[in-house]
Amino acid sequence: MGLYIIGTPIGNMKDITYRAIEILNECDVILCEDTRCSLKLLNYYGIKKKLISYHKFNEFKILDRIILDIKCGNKYGIISDAGMPCISDPGQILVNKCIEEGIHVDVIPGACAVINGKILSGFYNEMFTFIGFLPKESKKLRDKINLIKNIKTVLVIYESPHRLIKTLNILGDEFGRETSIYIGRELTKMFEENFRGTIDDSIKYFSNDKIRGEYVICIENNEKIEVIEDIQIIEEFIKNRNLGITNKDNINKICNEYGIKKNYVYKLVTKEINLT
Incomplete structure (x- = not known):
């Protein structure tokens, strides 16, 4: 049982x-x-x-x-x-x-459509926040969006076809029309469609299209992290060390600046550089 x-x-x-x-x-x-x-x-x-x-x-x-x-x-x-x-x-x-x-x-x-959408968005962030469906009533919808815009991660939203354009317009008002967005529909089906662009672009695109199916929307609301190559980490470490920064503070500085795990940076620099 x-x-x-x-x-x-x-x-x-x-x-x-x-x-x-x-x-x-x-x-x-x-x-x-x-x-x-x-x-x-x-x-x-x-x-x-x-x-x-x-x-x-x-x-x-x-x-x-x-x-x-x-x-x-x-x-x-x-x-x-x-x-x-x-x-x-x-x-x-x-x-x-x-x-x-x-x-x-x-x-x-x-x-799970949440996971498919987050991966397909291509937005670089280990963290994301699932919001689900937004309120239907206009004031509650704006209040909710005004609240979630302070969550600095990738935001994942579900939306129905007849409310898509209304929601996109309010998202544009609150997040800014040039904010990067991903919209997926018919995920895993024969006619799967994946849109990537700005919120403004998405409004223009879907306004000219027959809207059907349910949608997964991902908003790039995170603090953007610059992706850094291993060779750049080594060069950055050497530059900081020449400035008199200790090894511990050097590793912490690089990790905080680029969002990299300390263990990864430590193993990399000990392999390539004599830390003594």
């Missing part, structure tokens, strides 16, 4: 793990947002299971029934229409209740 959070494809039906298929076959019941959407995936892999519609409008209403059914020995799986449940999709309330009740919870990893 237990609850299994199962990652499903975000587009391409083949982007699912062997383990996910195995667990889906073992489940007694599968919770899903839209049974019609989930049936396409399950039929593709020849999986026939009892499906229960589980979404934000009924997740509280059927919560106790699910918990009781799991305690009776049934194995439940939960999937979203695409990607990972609990990431801008229902599931977290059920997970928390299971933890509270001492019920086993397991996650079966899978595709």
Whole structure:
């Protein structure tokens, strides 16, 4: 028995793990947002299971029934229409209740549009902040964007087609029209599209295009870090040492300036330079 959070494809039906298929076959019941959407995936892999519609409008209403059914020995799986449940999709309330009740919870990893979008953006930063869907009402939308613009990392946002241009215009007002942005749609599907440019460019581009599908937006809001080659690190270290900077302070200075790990710089300079 237990609850299994199962990652499903975000587009391409083949982007699912062997383990996910195995667990889906073992489940007694599968919770899903839209049974019609989930049936396409399950039929593709020849999986026939009892499906229960589980979404934000009924997740509280059927919560106790699910918990009781799991305690009776049934194995439940939960999937979203695409990607990972609990990431801008229902599931977290059920997970928390299971933890509270001492019920086993397991996650079966899978595709996630957040990760695809961050990687495809090409924005250089180990850190990023997932914002999810923004508020629908204009004032709340502006307030939210005004708040997140102070988060100095790559920002990842989800957006629906009918709100895209409105959101892009407000992003342009708050972040500046020349801010670098990535917009991906139909990720992993046949007609996947990846746009890279400024916010102003994106508004012009998508205003002239038939907008369809859901979007992943990445905003380059981080403090830009200059990428430095190994030879430049060595040259910088030697220059600083000639200025009388100690080895320890020298390494710290280079790491802070270029966002490099101390261990990497230390190994590099000890290999190439006599530190004594």
